[in-house]
Amino acid sequence: MMQWNRIVIKLGGTIIVLFLIVLLPLGFVMNQIFSGFYSSQAEKEIGHLALRYANAIASRRDAMTVSMIEMMSEFSDMKVVIADGQGQVIGNSGLNWIGERFPLSQDQVSLLKQGRSIQIVISDPSSEERFLGIGQPIADGTSFYGTVIAFSSVNGLDQSLQKVRKLLALSGIGAFFLALGFTYIISKKLSNPLIQMELATRKIAKGELETRVAIPSHDEIGSLAKAVNDLAVDLQRYRDTRTEFLANVSHELRTPMTYLEGYAKVLKDELVESEEERKLYLDIIYLETIRLSRLIHDLFELSKIEEGKISLYREWLDLSELVRNVVLKVEPKAKRKGLAVETVIQDGIPLMYADGLRMEQVVMNLADNAIRYTEHGTIRMELRYRLGDKKIKVVIEDTGVGIPKDKLPYIFERFYRVEKSRSREYGGTGLGLAIVKQLVELQDGSIEVVSQVQKGTRFEVTFPIGGKNP
């Protein structure tokens, strides 16, 4: 069974309506042309006939000529009336019902006297037949003698016209069917891609993300099909990432929970053997809850950033002050580990249009990491400004354990840790660098890392100054 697609009907219907918009006036105009043509032909004929007869009579104005003309007309079945200057009928062929007088108006007479033809319409009272007549003056240049009027049946003309009209209508219908057939084909072919896409998109909406649309055309519809396919790919990837993320998160949460449960149970069941042990277990429980809450906080932050639900409060910042503040905050921690902190701030650093809180978060995070993964040596904080492309660069360098080259591309990924056990030791959540990267990119910046195992790591964060110049 055929499917009645609404869009096919819409498209096809529109084309047919357009076709009719053209066809109907055309038909009418053709009808007028034919009618006009036929009438003017008939008029010409009878006009010429009347003229010839009028001229013949004008040259020999006697009764014989008139009766000869009468006879000729009767033989050739022409309808002619010959009247004198006073309207008296002196010759009649085929219109016996007219009578003795043929009334002419003043205007008509004056026209005839000027040598011009006149048009007359009369009807037979008994048969209702209508006639069109053209009257020519009988004149020889100086005097006016009367008129010869030749008639042609209007009804006859109408009958012929009817035939032509019927044929025009038939051809119009033929054209209509022709249009219908082609329109059907064309609207089907044009709507087909759209219908295919509708089916595919519906399937994708239901969750069958493997569906793809195959439309090879290079126009906007083909581009739409590509977009639908890309959407499906994107959705698939998102779905897979989400599954992976949830798996990651539940795994990450499980570990501290295991600790908490285990040690809490031991304490609850009073299986502790010494006060020292008790204190140890309580410490562990405390640390794990801290870690857990930090993890949850980081997760929340990260998901907010990734969903774009973070709003930045940008203002003009003095980064040198910011960096110095961070150094002040981390110096104690560094000193405790026996590390030196070096600060190098270039002169004339311009203000930067950014979110102060987030910038501090970024620098703080990187500084913390540097301290955490360095056992001895120096932590170096640099702040530079590149005039050429108006970019500010923050560098955090350490002489720590470094990151292996093959692991380097992955360090910004969620939950990625170079060595799981080690970062656990240092209290890491695995989300720090992921958050840093998001925050950097949110403020139109970029982050790069260079590292060598056992030598150290160097993070470079570059930002445009941003905003309009103050």
Added chain:
Amino acid sequence: MKQLEWVIAILLVLVGLSCLTMSATILNPSLSELWSTFFRICTLVGIPVVIAGVLYLILKGKKGDPK
């Protein structure tokens, strides 16, 4: 497009062509005139179709090559 749809479309086109041919020749009916008129009408219908088809193939070829 399915079989049935093609048949219907072609039928409509044929009906249209026959109406046109008939109206053109009925005043001077003769078998040879009928056929020649029919073919002339088909040609006139075919000209824009062929032009459109050729243009379509050209454009398709053009887009295909650089890609």
